[in-house]
Amino acid sequence: MKATLNIFKFVFIDNLKSIWAVTYMLFFALSSFGLIYFTGSFTRSVVSLMNIVILIVPLVSTMMTTMYYYNKTDFLHLLLSQPVKRSHAFLGIYLGIAVTHSLAVLVGLLIGIVFTLDQTQSISVLISLIICGVALSLVFSSIAFFLSVAISDKLRGIGMALIIWLLMAVVYDGLMLLYFVVFAEYPIEEHAIVLSMLNPIDMGRIFIMLKLDVASLMGYSGAVFSKFFGSTTGMLISAATIISWIVLPLLAMVWKGDRRDF
Amino acid sequence: MITLNSVSKSFRKNEVLKDICFTIDEGKVISLLGPNGSGKSTLIKCILNLVRPSGGEILINGFSSVDVEARNLISYMPQVAHFAENINAERLLKLIGDLRGVHPDPAKLVEYFQLGDHMKKPLGELSGGTRQKVSAVIAFLFESPIIILDEPTVGLDPVSRVKFKQLVLEEKARGKTIFFTSHIMSDVEEVADEIAFLLEGRIVFSGQASTLLQDTGMPTLERAIAAFLNTNQIA
Structure with missing residues (x-):
């Protein structure tokens, strides 16, 4: 694992020095500061910020991971021609990319929050927002990295990664809504929990919404969500699901990377 | 071997x-020759x-x-050296050294290729030829018994090309095995002990260049290769 650590450090510094990482961090710093400072209502500004985090973080993580991978194939060849296991090399690159994205979100949001502390009504909501941003960075970097390793063609790889983002960020919600409308007569609240947990973006959204205490506006469903995600078991299951969303694509990536040609 | x-x-x-x-x-210094799409890169990638x-x-x-x-046991110099945009060559050499568990002093090779001023610049700011020289430093630094070079002199200026070929001959004299691909026949004639000719996925000739010149009756290796290619394609 020493090789993984060395490669991680290299890729991390390479990414950190990139103009994109700095721009990404500044974007979150400015948007969080601007929304909290100018919106007037704390809840409304957090909801707006949440919408930015759950849409932009997965999209940017997906795009930046695939672009880094496909633009650095010569570097990958150089690494794989060294006495290093493929799995160690891939893991090092993934960590280098994912940690940079997570750090950009973390630092960006923190800067915005620190400068608007006097307007903050609940620091735990903002911490939830940061946790959600970091988790989504790790999840979508993992999915995008797996797709990049699995698909050798750059255009197909980027296209597939964008389709996955679109499915999770937009289409999935539409399908869920359709399911709820069709089966509105039935007690499907438990189904809603399971369906939400299958999509990390939805999990992130619910996680923040419940912290905002707007669950009461969601009626019985809100109460069920609140009860489940508020319980220790619910929290543990949610954490395990998010970790699975990070680890499973990585395991698939290691499996595929060990077998494919470069 | x-x-x-x-x-x-x-x-x-x-x-x-x-x-x-x-x-x-x-x-020995062996050059792998063949037309585009003959399988040279795939063969090198198989070895690696x-x-x-x-x-x-x-x-x-x-x-x-x-x-x-x-x-x-192998050092590799790829055809294109787009490694990392924001990291300098010193840091890249350190990474490869960390992965190999040895950190030889690159000063001699850096001076040989006149890279002194460029070692601290981000690789993305270097010209294609300079990046190629950095790649050459990586290939020759680690004292590997086998060195594989994929189109190593493409992008190098004439002076650097001469220096590069001289270095190949010096490494050969030190007992290194060098396997390289090239489309520049003068380079092949100068440094290769033997050539292997790959055509449609098969090695159709392997041996000394002089044998190929004799067999085809041509005065230069370039013409001999062309004649050999025509004969084999017609056949």
């Missing part, structure tokens, strides 16, 4: 390498374990090419 025993490689229905049996002896052969085996000084130990 690199030994290829009945190595074949197919990408779906496209058979790129066909039953290649070939040995690269220790201490970047591409897994569909059949046969490759042994590097007795180790299977799949073993991590085999890659400790």
Whole structure:
């Protein structure tokens, strides 16, 4: 694992020095500061910020991971021609990319929050927002990295990664809504929990919404969500699901990377 | 020594390498020649374990090419050297040293290729030729017994090309095995002990360049290759 650590450090510094990482961090710093400072209502500004985090973080993580991978194939060849296991090399690159994205979100949001502390009504909501941003960075970097390793063609790889983002960020919600409308007569609240947990973006959204205490506006469903995600078991299951969303694509990536040609 | 025993490689229905049996002896400079799409890069990638052969085996000084130990015996200089945009060459050399577990002093090679001013600049700011020189430093720094070079002189200026070829000859004199591809026949004539000619996935000629000149009756290697290619394509 020493090789993984060395490669991680290299890729991390390479990414950190990139103009994109700095721009990404500044974007979150400015948007969080601007929304909290100018919106007037704390809840409304957090909801707006949440919408930015759950849409932009997965999209940017997906795009930046695939672009880094496909633009650095010569570097990958150089690494794989060294006495290093493929799995160690891939893991090092993934960590280098994912940690940079997570750090950009973390630092960006923190800067915005620190400068608007006097307007903050609940620091735990903002911490939830940061946790959600970091988790989504790790999840979508993992999915995008797996797709990049699995698909050798750059255009197909980027296209597939964008389709996955679109499915999770937009289409999935539409399908869920359709399911709820069709089966509105039935007690499907438990189904809603399971369906939400299958999509990390939805999990992130619910996680923040419940912290905002707007669950009461969601009626019985809100109460069920609140009860489940508020319980220790619910929290543990949610954490395990998010970790699975990070680890499973990585395991698939290691499996595929060990077998494919470069 | 690199030994290829009945190595074949197919990408779906496209058979790129066909039953290649070939040995690269220790201490020799062998040039792999062939037209575009003949399978040169695939063969090099098979030796480096970047591409897994569909059949046969490759042994590097007795180790299977799949073993991590085999890659400790090889240094590789790729055709294009777009490694990292925001990191400098010193940091890249440190990474490769960390991965190999040795940190030889690059000062002599850096001076040889006149890279002194460029070692601290981000690689993205360097010209293609300078990046190629950095790649050459990586290939020659780690005292590996086998050095594989893929089109090494493309992008180098004439002075650097001369220096590069001189370095290849010096490394050969020190007992290194050097396997390289090139389309520049003057380079091949100058440094290669033997050539291997790959055509449609098969090695159709291997031996000394002078033998090929005699066989084809041509005055230069370039013409001999063209004549050989025409004869074989017609056949």
